[in-house]
Amino acid sequence: MKSIVPTAFSRLQVCLCAATLGLAAPLACAAETITYTFVSDTLKNPGSQVVERSDDGLYTVTYTYKNNGRGPDLVERYRLAPDGSFTEWHVTGTSTYGAVVDEHFERKGAQAEWRSTTERGSAKVDGTAMYVPLNSSYAPNSVYVAALAKRADLSMPLLPSGTLRMRKLDEVEVTNGSRKQRVQLIAQTGLGMQPWFEWITMGAEPRIFAVADLAGEIFIESGWEANRALLEDRQRTAEKQALRERAERLRHPMPGVTAIRNARVFDSETATLRALSDVYVLRGRITQVVPSGSGAREADHEIDAAGRVLLPGLFDMHAHIWRWNGALDLAAGVTSVRDMGNNNQNLQFLLDDITEGRLLMPQVTPCGFLEGRSPFSSAFGIQISTLDEAKNAVDWYAQRGYPQLKIYNSFPKEILRETVAYAHSRGMRVSGHVPAFMRASEVVEQGFDEVQHINQVLLNFLVTPETETRTIERFRLPADKVAGLDFDAKPVQDFIATLARRQTVIDPTLATFDFMQQRDGEMAAPYAAIADHMPPDVKRSFFVGSMDIPDDATSARYKRSYAKMVEFVGRMHRAGVPLVAGTDAMPGFTLQAELALYVQAGLTPAQALQIATRNGAKYTGTSRDRGSVAPGKLADLVLVDGDPTKDIADLRKVALVITQGRWLSPKELHEEVGITPFVAVVPVVRARDKKAMADAGDAGGTGQRLRASSYQSMQAD
Numbered sequence: 273m274k275s276i277v278p279t280a281f282s283r284l285q286v287c288l289c290a291a292t293l294g295l296a297a298p299l300a301c302a303a304e305t306i307t308y309t310f311v312s313d314t315l316k317n318p319g320s321q322v323v324e325r326s327d328d329g330l331y332t333v334t335y336t337y338k339n340n341g342r343g344p345d346l347v348e349r350y351r352l353a354p355d356g357s358f359t360e361w362h363v364t365g366t367s368t369y370g371a372v373v374d375e376h377f378e379r380k381g382a383q384a385e386w387r388s389t390t391e392r393g394s395a396k397v398d399g400t401a402m403y404v405p406l407n408s409s410y411a412p413n414s415v416y417v418a419a420l421a422k423r424a425d426l427s428m429p430l431l432p433s434g435t436l437r438m439r440k441l442d443e444v445e446v447t448n449g450s451r452k453q454r455v456q457l458i459a460q461t462g463l464g465m466q467p468w469f470e471w472i473t474m475g476a477e478p479r480i481f482a483v484a485d486l487a488g489e490i491f492i493e494s495g496w497e498a499n500r501a502l503l504e505d506r507q508r509t510a511e512k513q514a515l516r517e518r519a520e521r522l523r524h525p526m527p528g529v530t531a532i533r534n535a536r537v538f539d540s541e542t543a544t545l546r547a548l549s550d551v552y553v554l555r556g557r558i559t560q561v562v563p564s565g566s567g568a569r570e571a572d573h574e575i576d577a578a579g580r581v582l583l584p585g586l587f588d589m590h591a592h593i594w595r596w597n598g599a600l601d602l603a604a605g606v607t608s609v610r611d612m613g614n615n616n617q618n619l620q621f622l623l624d625d626i627t628e629g630r631l632l633m634p635q636v637t638p639c640g641f642l643e644g645r646s647p648f649s650s651a652f653g654i655q656i657s658t659l660d661e662a663k664n665a666v667d668w669y670a671q672r673g674y675p676q677l678k679i680y681n682s683f684p685k686e687i688l689r690e691t692v693a694y695a696h697s698r699g700m701r702v703s704g705h706v707p708a709f710m711r712a713s714e715v716v717e718q719g720f721d722e723v724q725h726i727n728q729v730l731l732n733f734l735v736t737p738e739t740e741t742r743t744i745e746r747f748r749l750p751a752d753k754v755a756g757l758d759f760d761a762k763p764v765q766d767f768i769a770t771l772a773r774r775q776t777v778i779d780p781t782l783a784t785f786d787f788m789q790q791r792d793g794e795m796a797a798p799y800a801a802i803a804d805h806m807p808p809d810v811k812r813s814f815f816v817g818s819m820d821i822p823d824d825a826t827s828a829r830y831k832r833s834y835a836k837m838v839e840f841v842g843r844m845h846r847a848g849v850p851l852v853a854g855t856d857a858m859p860g861f862t863l864q865a866e867l868a869l870y871v872q873a874g875l876t877p878a879q880a881l882q883i884a885t886r887n888g889a890k891y892t893g894t895s896r897d898r899g900s901v902a903p904g905k906l907a908d909l910v911l912v913d914g915d916p917t918k919d920i921a922d923l924r925k926v927a928l929v930i931t932q933g934r935w936l937s938p939k940e941l942h943e944e945v946g947i948t949p950f951v952a953v954v955p956v957v958r959a960r961d962k963k964a965m966a967d968a969g970d971a972g973g974t975g976q977r978l979r980a981s982s983y984q985s986m987q988a989d
Contacts, residue, residue, distance in 0.1 A: 331411065335348070343368055346363055346366075346407065367816075369747065374389055382396050388792075390817070402429070416438075465946065480493075484500070486507065486595075524935050536577075559903060561901060571960070574957075580912060582911055588863050592611060592613055598632045601860050602936055603860055612641075613641040614652060641654065644657065644682035670698040679692075688710075692718055703721055731750060747785075777850045781856045781866070782866055842874035853884040867883070925950050
């Protein structure tokens, strides 16, 4: 889990007056120090933020956050104009994965300039405009709040581009001993693709009071930590209402029988396209798949696929779901995800909401996260120290229907074999990272059914029993050394043969590991194909590097290492090692890049699609319901323009998605969050006009195929 520093907002258009929020303009500067802390369900003191304001108006911010052996360390300094915007802002330090951070903004009169290790820019500014940093603490969010409160429409232009808005959602009283104050929940929108929720103070100088991620962690003003549960409960209620309204607006019902005509169905068992077919759907399940035009029956809804490819719903086998990301997955045709680690309480809330149909969310297969206790521990799941604790955790997950366990970096290696055996006895698959001071070959021998991440696989040949892999060394070492590995050497070939013989599944997440080769200022390769479709601030983020890559020689070596990681996935596939397609990265846009890398590794596009459909169902234990287009299975269906069995890039051209008894328009979903759609013309879902049919003497349904004129369009072309 990464720090919950604000990085993603939606483009929901909201506009309220300042009086509605009850906020006043800031007072003159006075010396002040405000301390914030992170409170986590499982981590002890993961981080803090200290904001010092001097009498002369200089703000100094010290920010640190550590989770899972990584995290940023930043120092910011800034000054503000009378309108609350930055006149100067400067940050130095290191990012989550150790990249150098050095970013500066300055405005003199109408001239604004900014520079960093990633970019340089300038603009002529007329009036208020707020600079948005690429790397920062939470302090800029306090600046945004105060500046927005001074503006009548709670709206503010941004630099380099965009407009920030906020609206009030709730208000509550909080206590700290005998002290009391009222705070408000706001939604900030205009950056990224989701709203950003914050609790803010009221009065003369509103500022950030708390930010709750609802996934086991809160950032809150020190001394007020006892109010966490209250704030989280009120925020969860507000978010659920907004999400319910979104789902009602964007999911469209299909009562009765729906016929999808003239579709080229992808057969995931043979990785081939069938001849044109008609597929019938009733109450969320496929009832019939027949050659187009043969025995056509009357249907309540009809979709002319017009020769488009019809895929089974795609699987993202490595996700960490968040309630706002589901729409992006669905728009990409991802109808099933495997959650590979989450706050357990949060995940249970999400699963309940999904079951009740409240969320735009794929179907979720939960994976129980099991971690040891150490200074490097992850905040997800359950932390244990003893075998009894590990067995109790396995029982907790098994009783709640988790089909799989994920073991993590700090898990005690001394009890690994017994824990794996116990999980197997409860009917659970076991996967994970390779615990510290072990090799991948050891966890496979001790019963792992699956290994996550290509770096965890290749560390097998790079570590010693003393190598500390709970820090960013687990990324730096493969980036530095894989380039020199001989894949034809006997130890490597023997390991591949072992994986194939035992049918140990590999979840490579190649696309997310592109960060190991990306230098600051370079476009992240997995997102190059989508960058021009994204909101400007999201596109800007694709140029921010994560690793410290100091020179050209290091960069060249890291790029060779990454290319060999891709090659290794192809070697495993050709040797018969089963693969699953997971992302562990940007929902809705990384699975396509992952599959493209499999094609780069030597698989055919059809084989890559097979991994994202048939294999996904097989290794989540859902093959009975999913993974192929066949009668009796769930109608998780994806219509795609072009032919992704020949050009995997066509997989981004999703025209229509059917899942959970509803149809969704990716074009509509993307436009909701400010993304330029990938498909301009979408299929029309037509509902039978019963009055017209009655007038035609066919109200009872004679079995004749309905004419297009007998349908009402439910969606414009």
